[in-house]
Amino acid sequence: MNELEHVIPANWDVPTHLKESMMYSLMAGGKRLRPVLVLAATEAFGVDRKAALPVAAAVEMVHTYSLIHDDLPAMDNDDYRRGRLTNHKVYGEAMAILAGDALLTHAFYSIIQSGRKYGIPADRLLDIVEDLSEYAGARGMVGGQVADMEGEQGMTSMSQLEYIHLHKTGDLMIFSLVAGGRIAGANEEQLQALRIFGRDLGLAFQIQDDILDLIGDEQKLGKKTQSDVAQQKVTYPYFIGMEESVAEVKRLTQSAKDALIQGEIPDPARLFEIADYLMKRDH
Amino acid sequence: MNELEHVIPANWDVPTHLKESMMYSLMAGGKRLRPVLVLAATEAFGVDRKAALPVAAAVEMVHTYSLIHDDLPAMDNDDYRRGRLTNHKVYGEAMAILAGDALLTHAFYSIIQSGRKYGIPADRLLDIVEDLSEYAGARGMVGGQVADMEGEQGMTSMSQLEYIHLHKTGDLMIFSLVAGGRIAGANEEQLQALRIFGRDLGLAFQIQDDILDLIGDEQKLGKKTQSDVAQQKVTYPYFIGMEESVAEVKRLTQSAKDALIQGEIPDPARLFEIADYLMKRDH
Numbered sequence: 259m260n261e262l263e264h265v266i267p268a269n270w271d272v273p274t275h276l277k278e279s280m281m282y283s284l285m286a287g288g289k290r291l292r293p294v295l296v297l298a299a300t301e302a303f304g305v306d307r308k309a310a311l312p313v314a315a316a317v318e319m320v321h322t323y324s325l326i327h328d329d330l331p332a333m334d335n336d337d338y339r340r341g342r343l344t345n346h347k348v349y350g351e352a353m354a355i356l357a358g359d360a361l362l363t364h365a366f367y368s369i370i371q372s373g374r375k376y377g378i379p380a381d382r383l384l385d386i387v388e389d390l391s392e393y394a395g396a397r398g399m400v401g402g403q404v405a406d407m408e409g410e411q412g413m414t415s416m417s418q419l420e421y422i423h424l425h426k427t428g429d430l431m432i433f434s435l436v437a438g439g440r441i442a443g444a445n446e447e448q449l450q451a452l453r454i455f456g457r458d459l460g461l462a463f464q465i466q467d468d469i470l471d472l473i474g475d476e477q478k479l480g481k482k483t484q485s486d487v488a489q490q491k492v493t494y495p496y497f498i499g500m501e502e503s504v505a506e507v508k509r510l511t512q513s514a515k516d517a518l519i520q521g522e523i524p525d526p527a528r529l530f531e532i533a534d535y536l537m538k539r540d541h
Numbered sequence: 542m543n544e545l546e547h548v549i550p551a552n553w554d555v556p557t558h559l560k561e562s563m564m565y566s567l568m569a570g571g572k573r574l575r576p577v578l579v580l581a582a583t584e585a586f587g588v589d590r591k592a593a594l595p596v597a598a599a600v601e602m603v604h605t606y607s608l609i610h611d612d613l614p615a616m617d618n619d620d621y622r623r624g625r626l627t628n629h630k631v632y633g634e635a636m637a638i639l640a641g642d643a644l645l646t647h648a649f650y651s652i653i654q655s656g657r658k659y660g661i662p663a664d665r666l667l668d669i670v671e672d673l674s675e676y677a678g679a680r681g682m683v684g685g686q687v688a689d690m691e692g693e694q695g696m697t698s699m700s701q702l703e704y705i706h707l708h709k710t711g712d713l714m715i716f717s718l719v720a721g722g723r724i725a726g727a728n729e730e731q732l733q734a735l736r737i738f739g740r741d742l743g744l745a746f747q748i749q750d751d752i753l754d755l756i757g758d759e760q761k762l763g764k765k766t767q768s769d770v771a772q773q774k775v776t777y778p779y780f781i782g783m784e785e786s787v788a789e790v791k792r793l794t795q796s797a798k799d800a801l802i803q804g805e806i807p808d809p810a811r812l813f814e815i816a817d818y819l820m821k822r823d824h
Contacts, residue, residue, distance in 0.1 A: 270680040271704075276687040280679065327642060330615075332634035351615035352690055355638065356683050359610060362642065363678035366649055370671040380663035387670055388653040395646035396563065397553040400639050404559040407635055421554075 261311045262318060265368055279349040279357035280364075283322050286340055291536075292317040292434045298528040299438025299452060302518075309376040310441045313386060316368035317434050320394050323361035324430075326354050328403065338481075365390065378441055386437045393433035402426030406491075414492045420461070427467075428460025435529075451521020455529065458514035462507045463536050468493035469503055470540070478541040511537045544594045545601060548651055562632040562640035563647075566605050569623055574746075574819075575600040575717045581811040582721025582735060585801075592659040593724045596669060599651035600717050603677050606644035607713075609637050611686065621764075648673065661724055669720045676716035685709030697775045703744070710750075711743025718812075727806075734804020738812065741797035745790045746819050751776035752786055753823065761824040794820045 262284055266277060293314035300310040329336040329344040330351060336344050346354035369386050372378045392398055402425025409422060435452040444452070470479060471486045472495055486493050494503040511533050518526040545567055549560060576597035583593040612619040612627040613634060619627050629637035652669050655661045675681055685708025692705060718735040727735070753762060754769045755778055769776050777786040794816050801809040 266679065272679045272684050273687040273691070275691065276679055276684060323642075327638055330635075330638065332613075332638060352613075353687065355610055355613065355615060356687055356690075359606075359641075359645065360679040360683040362645060363674050363683065365674075366670055367674035367678065370667055370674065373667065380667050383667055384653055384656065384663050384670075387649055387667075391646050391648075391650035391653065395650065396549065396555045396559055396643040400643040400646065401555050401559060404556040404636065404639055407639075408556070408558065 261315045265315050265319070265364065275349065275353060276357060276360060279345060279353045280361055282348060283326050283345045283357065284319065284361065286322075286342055288340055290318065291532075292321050292430055294532065295431060295434035295456075295529075296438040296441075298532060299435045300442045301438075302523050302525050302529055303439070303442035303444060303448075304524055305442040309372065309378060310438055312368045312372040312375065313437045313441060314434075316365040316390070317430060317437070319361045319365040319368065320390070320399075321430060323358040323365075324394075324399060324403070326358040326361070330354060333407070362394075372441065382440050382443070386440055389433050389436055389440075393429040398425055398429035398433075402429065409492055411490045411492055411496065416497050419492050419494070419497065423461050423464040424457065427464045428457055431460040431463070432456030448521050448523055451517045451523055454517035454521075455514045455533075458510040458517065459533055459536065462510035462514065462533075465494045465503055465507050465510070466536065466539065468495055469500065469507070472500065475540060507537055544598045548598050548602070548647065558632065558636060559640060559643060562628060562636045563644055565631060566609050566628045566640065567602065567644065569605075569625060571623055573601065574815075575604050575713055577815065578714060578717035578739075578812075579721040579724075581815060582718045583725045584721075585806050585808050585812055586722070586725035586727060586731075587807055588725040592655065592661060593721055595651045595655040595658065596720045596724060597717075599648040599673070600713060600720070602644040602648040602651065603673070603682075604713060606641040606648075607677075607682060607686070609641040609644070613637060616690070645677075655724065665723050665726070669723055672716050672719055672723075676712040681708055681712040681716075685712065692775055694773045694775055694779065699780050702775050702777070702780065706744055706747040707740065710747045711740055714743040714746070715739030731804050731806055734800045734806055737800035737804075738797045738816075741793040741800065742816055742819065745793035745797065745816075748777045748786055748790050748793070749819065749822065751778055752783065752790070755783065757823060790820055 266272060296310050296314040296317055297307040301307050325339060326345045328334050329339060330346055337347050338344060345357060349357065366387060369383060369390065373380060373383045394400070402422055405418065405422045406426050409418060432453055435456040436449055439449050439452045468486065471483055471493070474483050476483050494506065514533050515530055518529060549555060579593050579597040579600055580590040584590050608622065609628045611617050612622060613629055620630050621627060628640060632640065649670060652666060652673065656663060656666045677683070685705055688701065689705045689709050692701060715736055718739040719732055722732050722735045751769065754766055754776070757766050759766050777789065797816050798813055801812060
């Protein structure tokens with residue numbers, strides 16, 4: 259995503275190290291799944307993806323900030339991510355906290371730029387800002403991270419695990435899809451279809467993560483497996499076994515796709531592709 | 542501000558400890574200077590302050606998040622604020638980071654609620670969201686915090702100190718005033734007057750802080766004095782001496798007030814009062 263290189267306006271007077279720290283993590287690569295979902299959702303309505311680029315960049319900023327904070331010593335204490343040193347290992351903890359804060363804040367700026375650059379109507383932009391503040395905040399992603407942090411084997415129920423998966427991972431995927439739909443001018447029924455698609459896809463994605471942590475290839479994953487076992491995390495395989503977990507990923511992927519058909523999304527082919535790719539991924 | 546007690550919707554499913562941690566710091570008291578500025582700016586146009594309450598709450602959330610993150614061990618490592626244990630001393634570092642993240646995110650939600658509750662037009666709300674993302678982010682408050690963190694005696698110039706003061710403290714005050722003006726439907730000339738008022742007031746406020754750190758009463762301030770000296774921070778008295786610093790606070794307060802008159806703000810009496818109060822404060 260070339261868009262990401264230019265998210266901070268050139269005429270902004272930003273301390274050099276802060277900008278470097280923000281860009282270090284933003285440009286670190288990864289699947290770019292959330293921006294891809296924004297763009298695919300816009301295209302599913304036959305609308306040019308260009309108008310969705312600032313919002314795609316925004317969701318990647320939010321995802322990146324959450325990873326920077328998640329990697330901190332006080333949280334997961336990870337030294338590496340995607341084969342590179344984590345932000346705080348390069349720039350120090352204080353800068354990592356502030357770079358995360360700045361990325362989250364800047365995501366909202368990027369959304370507003372959709373309007374300035376591509377003429378998205380103000381009321382749609384407000385709906386996107388409101389969605390992000392819900393899906394990324396206390397009742398969304400941050401709530402999921404807190405529940406994840408507090409969860410442990412023997413204490414956490416299956417329904418709490420679903421809460422963790424839905425919010426920690428799913429909510430930002432739902433946001434991405436709904437935002438793409440809003441940019442394209444989707445109606446409420448279509449937005450609801452995108453929400454269901456995102457929820458089922460997000461849950462399937464996270465169960466697949468649980469599965470890969472148990473039986474995946476460390477080289478392909480770029481991280482150590484068995485970390486959930488080591489940290490005594492609850493997972494789907496822990497509760498319902500491997501076979502049932504694999505079946506659940508399949509079932510959720512199908513129900514995600516069904517939602518798009520029922521919601522009469524005009525051209526869901528690319529979204530179907532993404533769903534199938536995620537189900538079959540080995541990293 | 543009773544408004545603050547109800548900022549998180551009752552029907553939101555938020556992990557208990559997260560909500561507690563957010564509210565612990567949000568309800569910790571303090572001067573509430575930024576919300577007061579929002580409300581006073583709206584009233585300066587003869588508009589009912591009620592419409593400005595959600596934005597006033599939003600700016601206090603942003604201020605509170607910045608204090609929570611600032612107090613963390615990796616940053617200023619403070620155990621107490623306003624006579625109470627800091628957030629991470631009560632809820633742990635991980636929760637403090639996440640509570641800060643959630644408060645920042647929720648500030649944007651609160652702004653949108655101005656529209657939903659009080660019918661503020663969508664384009665004004667978008668301007669407020671854009672302002673917040675600039676004034677609170679990399680080129681604003683966070684940038685100021687980074688510059689402050691990196692500053693030290695012998696290395697930092699007077700102009701860099703001005704950058705720190707303007708951004709770390711001033712930008713959120715400018716945001717507050719401009720947001721209050723926007724809610725009231727101020728024109729561009731009036732908004733510019735509020736920006737100048739905020740910039741001069743913010744700088745005066747921070748120089749007064751520098752002064753009080755040197756000669757203030759620890760009991761009234763609720764914190765130890767001489768901390769800038771101990772941490773080898775650059776301050777206005779460090780550069781230009783005490784007498785000149787006191788004169789500068791007076792000069793800036795007057796030029797702040799002049800801006801409101803030149804910008805033809807209809808009823809600036811309350812804003813004048815606030816400026817005079819800040820200049821004379823001893824805590």
